[in-house]
Amino acid sequence: MVADPLSRVFSALADPTRRDIVARLAVGDATVNELAAPYDVTVQAVSKHLKVLEDAGLVSRSREAQRRPVHLEANVFDLMTKWIERYRRQAEERYRRLDDVLRSMPDAVDTPPSPQEGTPS
């Protein structure tokens, strides 16, 4: 994957197994085998999932003898949260303004999705 950071994070969390792994890691660090245990997929598949999460910056892997404990990097969530909040706020602001406009013309339409007006272009 050579996508932008935001796409990598969103895409990493678009898979339920990977979200599950993140949920598990929020409790505490774990090894690949520990993470793979609950699922009926091979440990290689989980290893691939971890690579995706790592590329997205959501987890890091250290080294402890032959074990490679996986650690959740929760701060990367900020990237998403900021993006989401930005457009949510913007959309809500817009809704509020539209509401004001409708309130300021009390004699106009009262059926919101009615496409009956002849608004010329």
Added chain:
Amino acid sequence: MVADPLSRVFSALADPTRRDIVARLAVGDATVNELAAPYDVTVQAVSKHLKVLEDAGLVSRSREAQRRPVHLEANVFDLMTKWIERYRRQAEERYRRLDDVLRSMPDAVDTPPSPQEGTPS
């Protein structure tokens, strides 16, 4: 796509073009042709993107003559935000507890990511 709601939302926003469309819609409703204009892809491709966003519950399409104005449903962001906040909080809480433990044993290790302890299982 027959995935769970959360996967649909994350996956919908994993594409930069679709995030761009969401950003555009936060400013105001738009038609498919208007949305397609800035990109050098066909209008059919954009229509597909909108279908993905609609299936994720992020936008809705009404009908106004032969036009189908697209509207941003900002409230669906909540689903993501809740999921993210949950595990961020959990991870931060864990970090805080670990910090407390380390503080309560002042003679122990002082190199945070040092995997030198022989914690027996």
Added chain:
DNA sequence: CTCCTAATCAACCGAAAGGTTGAGTACCGA
């Protein structure tokens, strides 16, 4: 009715995702 515009549907294509099996690497323990 006929034409134009807006948008979707359908079939297809190449690339990437998610899975598998099999081999390879790295480290510990006897």
Added chain:
DNA sequence: TCGGTACTCAACCTTTCGGTTGATTAGGAG
């Protein structure tokens, strides 16, 4: 040194994704 354990790498397979072109539906405008 020889296994055994923990994990990754590589090749392959099938499904999904993002895009295309071409046909079709739906609704004004003349």
